[in-house]
Amino acid sequence: MTSVPPPPRDAPLRWHEVAITRVERRTPRVVSVYVDAVLGVHVAGQHVDVRLTAPDGYHAERSYSIASAPGSAQMELAIEHLEGGEVSAYFHDVAQPGDRIELRGPIGGHFAWRPADGGPLLLIGGGSGMAPLMAMLRARAAASTDVPTLLVYSARSWDEVIWRDEVLGLETRGDGLVVALAITRGAPGRAVDIAGRLDANRLRARLSAWGRAPARTYVCGANRFVEAMTQALIGSGVAASSIRAERYGGSG
Numbered sequence: 001m002t003s004v005p006p007p008p009r010d011a012p013l014r015w016h017e018v019a020i021t022r023v024e025r026r027t028p029r030v031v032s033v034y035v036d037a038v039l040g041v042h043v044a045g046q047h048v049d050v051r052l053t054a055p056d057g058y059h060a061e062r063s064y065s066i067a068s069a070p071g072s073a074q075m076e077l078a079i080e081h082l083e084g085g086e087v088s089a090y091f092h093d094v095a096q097p098g099d100r101i102e103l104r105g106p107i108g109g110h111f112a113w114r115p116a117d118g119g120p121l122l123l124i125g126g127g128s129g130m131a132p133l134m135a136m137l138r139a140r141a142a143a144s145t146d147v148p149t150l151l152v153y154s155a156r157s158w159d160e161v162i163w164r165d166e167v168l169g170l171e172t173r174g175d176g177l178v179v180a181l182a183i184t185r186g187a188p189g190r191a192v193d194i195a196g197r198l199d200a201n202r203l204r205a206r207l208s209a210w211g212r213a214p215a216r217t218y219v220c221g222a223n224r225f226v227e228a229m230t231q232a233l234i235g236s237g238v239a240a241s242s243i244r245a246e247r248y249g250g251s252g
Contacts, residue, residue, distance in 0.1 A: 015051060015102045021074060023095055027160045029081045030128055032067070033091050037075040039105055042066050044135035045112035045218065045246075048077070048105030052090060062087040063248070065131040065220070066106060067163075069138035078162060080128035111218060111246045115143035122207075122214035122238070124229050126154045126198075126221030130162045132246065133220060137170055137177070146176045150210045154182040154198040154225070180206050200232035207236055214238060220246045 022034040039048065047065045054060075068076040081092045095101075113121070113136045121140075123133040130153055140147060155161045161181055171179045182194035182202065194202050217238060219229045226247040234240055 013104070015104050017100050017102050020095055020097055020099045020101065022097055023091070026078060026162050029160065030078055030162050031081075031092055033077045033079055033095065034074045035077075035101070035103065037068070037073055039075070039103060041070050042075075042106035042135075043109075043112040043114060044070055044139040045132045046106040046108040046135075047132070048075075048103045048107065050077070050087065051102040051104070052087060053102070060087050063107075065135070065246070067131040067134045067138075069135060069142050071142070078128055078131040078134075111220070111244050113139070113216065113218065115139060115145045115147070117216060119147035119149060119216060120212040120214050121147055121149040122217040123149065123151045124153075124203075124217070124219045124221075124233075125151070126225035126229075127156075127160075128162070129219075129221030129225070129246070129248075131220075133218060134163055134167075136218065137167065140177070141170055141173070141175075144175075148176045148212055150178045150180070150206070150212070150214070152180045152182065152194075152198065152203065152206055154184060154194075154221075156183075156185045158183055178210060199228070200235055203229065203232045204236045207238075214242060217243045218246075219243065223247045 016038060018035040018038055020033060020035055024032045026032050047063050049061055049063050051059055051061045064077040064079060066075055067078045068074060079088055079091045082088045123136060125133045140149060167179055171177050180194060182198040184197045217233060219226050226245050230243060230245055233243055
């Protein structure tokens with residue numbers, strides 16, 4: 001992993017023009033967009049603002065969580081195609097390596113995790129809400145920590161599990177990571193997955209099987225998903241003070 005210098009003190013407030021280095025299809029509805037990590041080292045869970053400018057001067061801005069591990073030479077943003085979304089449509093249908101966009105960040109301190117923060121760590125994601133959680137998993141792996149971690153991730157289908165092979169590969173390291181995939185439509189891909197929508201009862205059962213009280217919990221996804229999961233966690237006895245949530249539009 002290439003070391004990236006820290007950004008200038010005012011870097012999170014300024015726009016930086018960067019070139020797209022790669023666009024990679026992750027799932028039928030999600031692409032990963034890579035740029036050089038010129039903004040400096042982020043903390044897992046942080047996001048950046050993205051600004052596109054049309055020839056007539058019109059600006060469109062969106063915020064995207066950083067999925068890459070802190071210190072990576074390339075910053076990865078996972079972008080879900082939203083119906084009617086002008087920014088997501090650009091990245092899915094138009095963007096090519098060499099195209100230039102503007103970024104501002106990294107931003108955010110509440111929804112952030114460092115390996116030194118420890119655990120037990122509970123990560124719950126829906127749809128493209130997996131992006132900041134993936135940064136946490138990658139940070140955890142890079143630090144070679146055995147912090148007990150449970151990832152519960154909900155996707156519409158097996159093919160829409162973002163970073164599926166990488167996540168399942170991390171679980172096989174045997175370092176305390178447990179993965180539970182909830183597949184809401186179609187047959188699940190393996191026996192340990194949750195077949196059907198992730199609800200309070202299914203989440204409670206998964207927490208019971210894990211057998212740990214999370215010291216830090218991160219929930220990310222669409223509004224309704226985050227609201228339902230947060231209420232389910234509190235109903236399952238997870239301390240509200242340990243729960244950090246990040247929500248935004250999208251299918252979840």
